[in-house]
Amino acid sequence: MEDDAVRAGPTTLSDGGDVVTVTEESREISPDDVCVLIPTLDEAATIGDVIDGFYDEGYTNVVIVDGDSTDDTREIARERGAEVLVQSGSGKGQAVREALEYVTVPYVLMADGDGTYDPTDADKMIEPLSRGYEHVIGNRFADMDDDAMRALNGFGNRLINRAFGFVHGANYEDILSGYRAFTVDSFDRLSLDSDGFTIETELAVECVKHGIDTTVVPISYSARPDESETNLHPVKDGGTILLALYSLAKTNNPLFYFGSLGMGGIISGGCIATYVLWEWIQYRQGHEIMALAAAAAILLGVQLIMFGVLSDMLVTLHREQRRRLERIAREARDD
Secondary structure, eight states, X not given: XXXXXXXXXXXXXXXXXXXXXXXXXXXXXXXXXXXXXXXXXXXXXXXXXXXXXXXXXXXXXXXXXXXXXXXXXXXHHHXXXXXXXXXXXXXXXXXXXXXXXXXXSSEEEEOOSSSOBOGGGHHHHHGGGGGTOSEEEEEEEEEEOTTSSOHHHHHXXXXXXXXXXXXXXXXXXXXXXXXXXXXXXXXXXXXXXXXXXXXXXXXXXHHHHTTOOEEEEEEEEOOOOTXXXXXOOHHHHHHHHHHHHHHHHHHHOHHXXXXXXXXXXXXXXXXHXXXXXXXXXXXXXXXXXXXXXXXXXXXXXHHHHHHXXXXXXXXXXXXXXXXXXXXXXXXXXXX
């Protein structure tokens, strides 16, 4: 993908088949208008250096939302001058949603507290927002340390990104990246329910679903320091993310969701029907119950596909109406 973050002038991008025009704006975003949001859980080994790194870049509005760490994460963050919130629930997704209720500036830069993301990339992440984009994703694969991601994690990330592109029709290159920049206004338009590590996946899906102007910028990604332990479980969390991708297609790509279920019903019913027919031809053995089950599965599959087609038409109509209303609202504000 071309580096949209450093490209000047009017730009366009394809978002699920629709072309969105983004015009360059003359304003620059002050660091005072940006909240650096860092969800944490037992990050005492790294959180101090992370906060200092953003301070060095001029971003002094740092908010730590902590998931009830058992180490000194909160104490270290307060000593560094960051605002510390203790989330009322659990999980990264819940932490982000809760923290956004306290943000009073128009822009948010979200990063992890494990020291893997480079604060010097902050300006690069924020810059596209000044040109009209509403959501920016940092692509870790652009400049990744050799030992920053295990082979299994790398394979899983690429698999998830390809699945996202296939199911949801957009190429964001690294949807699991925790380095994000976005406008508070665009975040408020999203319908987020995720509590755990699937928050990044849900953010990507919602950006496609709501037509949020999104771009990707290359960032550097470092290995987690030896003294810092990960809270991620590759196999378990990877399976959860893939399941979330499929589940979220229900409202973003209903034709794929219900169509795949329908095809599953038709194929399973066809297999059963083939077996029943084979038994009858070979041995004159009837299987009435299995024959009824096969017919029911095929009929259900056909109905699910029809429902998927109708749902897809409704979703497309809803998107067109929403974007028309948003365009009218923007024109009214400009006048």
